[in-house]
Amino acid sequence: MSSIKQLKQDLNQRFKKEFVFNQICHSHILELETGELTSVLQYLKKYQSFDFLMCVTGVHYPEREKEFEVCYELFSVKKISRLRIKVFVKEEEVIPTAQFIYPTADWFEREIYDMYGLKFKDHPNMKRILTHHQFKGYPLRKDYPADLQQHLSESLEFSMDNEPDGKAPDFKDKDLIPLNIGPSHPATHGTLRIMALMDGEKIYRANVEIGYLHRCFEKMAEVHPYNQVIPYTDRLNYCSSPMNNVGYCKTVEELLDVEIPPKAQAMRIILCELSRIIDHIVCIGAAAFDLGALTGFFQAFTYREKVYTLFEKLCGARLTVSMTRVGGMANEPPKNWFKDILQFCKEMKGGIKDIDTLLTYNKIWMQRNQKVGVIDTEQAISWGYTGPCLRSTGLNLDLRKVEPYYGYESLDFEIPVGTTGDAYDRYLVRLEEMRQSVKIIEQVCKNVPAGDYTIRDKDIVLPEKKEVYGNIEGLMNHFMLVIHGLRPPKGECYSATEAANGELGFYLVSDGGPKPYRLKVRPPCFPIYQSFPHCIQGFLTSDAITLLGSMNIIAGELDR
Amino acid sequence: MEEKKISLSNDKFQNLESPFFTSRMDRIVAWSRRNSLWPMTYGTACCGIEIMSVLGPRYDLARFGAEVVRFSPRQSDLMIVAGTITEKMAPIISRVYEQMIEPKYVIAMGACASSGGFYRAYHVLQGVDKVIPVDVYVPGCPPTPEAVIDGVMAIQKMITENRPRPYKDQWKPGAYR
Numbered sequence A: 001m002s003s004i005k006q007l008k009q010d011l012n013q014r015f016k017k018e019f020v021f022n023q024i025c026h027s028h029i030l031e032l033e034t035g036e037l038t039s040v041l042q043y044l045k046k047y048q049s050f051d052f053l054m055c056v057t058g059v060h061y062p063e064r065e066k067e068f069e070v071c072y073e074l075f076s077v078k079k080i081s082r083l084r085i086k087v088f089v090k091e092e093e094v095i096p097t098a099q100f101i102y103p104t105a106d107w108f109e110r111e112i113y114d115m116y117g118l119k120f121k122d123h124p125n126m127k128r129i130l131t132h133h134q135f136k137g138y139p140l141r142k143d144y145p146a147d148l149q150q151h152l153s154e155s156l157e158f159s160m161d162n163e164p165d166g167k168a169p170d171f172k173d174k175d176l177i178p179l180n181i182g183p184s185h186p187a188t189h190g191t192l193r194i195m196a197l198m199d200g201e202k203i204y205r206a207n208v209e210i211g212y213l214h215r216c217f218e219k220m221a222e223v224h225p226y227n228q229v230i231p232y233t234d235r236l237n238y239c240s241s242p243m244n245n246v247g248y249c250k251t252v253e254e255l256l257d258v259e260i261p262p263k264a265q266a267m268r269i270i271l272c273e274l275s276r277i278i279d280h281i282v283c284i285g286a287a288a289f290d291l292g293a294l295t296g297f298f299q300a301f302t303y304r305e306k307v308y309t310l311f312e313k314l315c316g317a318r319l320t321v322s323m324t325r326v327g328g329m330a331n332e333p334p335k336n337w338f339k340d341i342l343q344f345c346k347e348m349k350g351g352i353k354d355i356d357t358l359l360t361y362n363k364i365w366m367q368r369n370q371k372v373g374v375i376d377t378e379q380a381i382s383w384g385y386t387g388p389c390l391r392s393t394g395l396n397l398d399l400r401k402v403e404p405y406y407g408y409e410s411l412d413f414e415i416p417v418g419t420t421g422d423a424y425d426r427y428l429v430r431l432e433e434m435r436q437s438v439k440i441i442e443q444v445c446k447n448v449p450a451g452d453y454t455i456r457d458k459d460i461v462l463p464e465k466k467e468v469y470g471n472i473e474g475l476m477n478h479f480m481l482v483i484h485g486l487r488p489p490k491g492e493c494y495s496a497t498e499a500a501n502g503e504l505g506f507y508l509v510s511d512g513g514p515k516p517y518r519l520k521v522r523p524p525c526f527p528i529y530q531s532f533p534h535c536i537q538g539f540l541t542s543d544a545i546t547l548l549g550s551m552n553i554i555a556g557e558l559d560r
Numbered sequence B: 001m002e003e004k005k006i007s008l009s010n011d012k013f014q015n016l017e018s019p020f021f022t023s024r025m026d027r028i029v030a031w032s033r034r035n036s037l038w039p040m041t042y043g044t045a046c047c048g049i050e051i052m053s054v055l056g057p058r059y060d061l062a063r064f065g066a067e068v069v070r071f072s073p074r075q076s077d078l079m080i081v082a083g084t085i086t087e088k089m090a091p092i093i094s095r096v097y098e099q100m101i102e103p104k105y106v107i108a109m110g111a112c113a114s115s116g117g118f119y120r121a122y123h124v125l126q127g128v129d130k131v132i133p134v135d136v137y138v139p140g141c142p143p144t145p146e147a148v149i150d151g152v153m154a155i156q157k158m159i160t161e162n163r164p165r166p167y168k169d170q171w172k173p174g175a176y177r
């Protein structure tokens, strides 16, 4: 904590004023006026090595005089520390944009505009991003009803207005051909839309439009009790659902300040690593499928099915498992489950080898992946890359190592890093990560801690069914918790886990009620996808497909 | 080739060597349609991942004559809407549907496509049947692959029996929103 003291001193000295520092639930918060935001951010980035802007969040407090709060979540790789910056604004006030300091702020600010109607000064492209262009009103404001739909009559025209000056280039006289891909295109896996200006086969300029799968996760979270939000988190990154469950529950637990029992921790690690494997399987398999290697896809999917079977044994569902609860897990794993996993690990090792043989030295695969979408570490950081995409540039940043949780620190595994940061390196990193995940699972499965799978606090966890039906106290506790709800204390917290795609963060604000007051997700692929138009410039259309596959964009968490 | 003598007696059906068989035209058409459904998977969300399993090695929709997945609406006759359709997506899906040539069928796979599912939310279409006519609804979130296969078989049965489809024949675009 001395580093924060130091930071405070430095800041006060540099700006010659007393800054307001707060500490809520392990996180440090610095409150600023809108006027000084730019200079302080600049200073923090340049002299205090806060090189990551993880997420920008808006919160609405209708009863306050300054109704809105905007939070900037900063992270420093060098110091491994986080800092939250807050500004308070009224509706009509404009906030200076941070995107010239942190390019990744671009979309986050647009999202705040979309959801709250707050404007950012000098932002070149202050338009709606997630909701459709005919949408009226600002859905995340507290007075917008969660179920008020607005219909769209016409889809958005082809547009190229993502230029730094906000003006669309005139392409008529340049002999450029507009090309629209998506939002329903097989190679985009889901609902991404890319609009490109083609100079022959080359992409001269590209623009992306997102929001075709905006399912209002954050609003849904505000109108559901804490435990009922868990199924919604499943559907964020649906390729690796359990990881989202874990990320969300960890956040709520941090706010409640409880620690889950060792057995639950072990189960969560297993679920997370299994999900990491199947997420990478989808990523690699689908990328191979797009490049014409159908065998690779089927090969990979065989193993995915095996993991589904393991999930099914655990809880009955294949894809959307919702296995965690606030305070632990939902139930005891079935007999022999851990043994089955060990068996699977054995098979998976063979599976990874197969994929390796099929693809790694495959000439077509190499030619189509190497030198595509190259990005260096500095750029990657400024765009807010995390996960395999960042590590492929050579930076060794993995939250499982630098901010370990659930006992990752005591496990023996390594973090693979790449060298060039192209699509091929990302593939290699993913492949190696799968191997490491298998290694982790084996270690955990071989000595699962004994004990309970959940904490037994009657204000947090429902009693077991046999208690509810068997004795009056259990029945009462059950009733109380259902009626009264799980109520974390007032406060806020940001908690991040290393998901398959990168840092998955949840920012949770509680007002002491039974539902989250505000829940913001920091989806790892949101910042990554933002850089797509820049990375693809000058490449061929076919490279766009490769790049998209290597970035592993999952529409569910991108659009939420 | 040696000419075969065809007997016109009553036992002609037992005569397996006979090169003829008789049927009604509509039945033959239905038979061929049923066994070569070319699906277009309109996968948008989590159900789109599950449809991969349906087509994948373990469940293998190919066994039911519906494996030639076409991503072009003009080449396919069965649209499987797998995933949430948002308001932003609605005009696009109805345009894609219009591009499919007759006869065409639609399966709404999963709770979201059927009714909006548990997203009673400001940006989610409350069921794809608001914008295109649906033949079969498959419940589940996501439905198990078995259920999807059952849905495809239901369509096949519909085709075989030449069942009337009033909801489709009387469909007016834009009337149900």
Ligand code: SF4
Residues within 6 Å of the ligand: A235, A320, B045, B046, B047, B048, B082, B083, B084, B109, B110, B111, B112, B113, B117, B140, B141, B142, B143
């Ligand atoms: S029905 Fe369930 S699994 Fe399918 S798209 Fe909707 S939320 Fe996802």
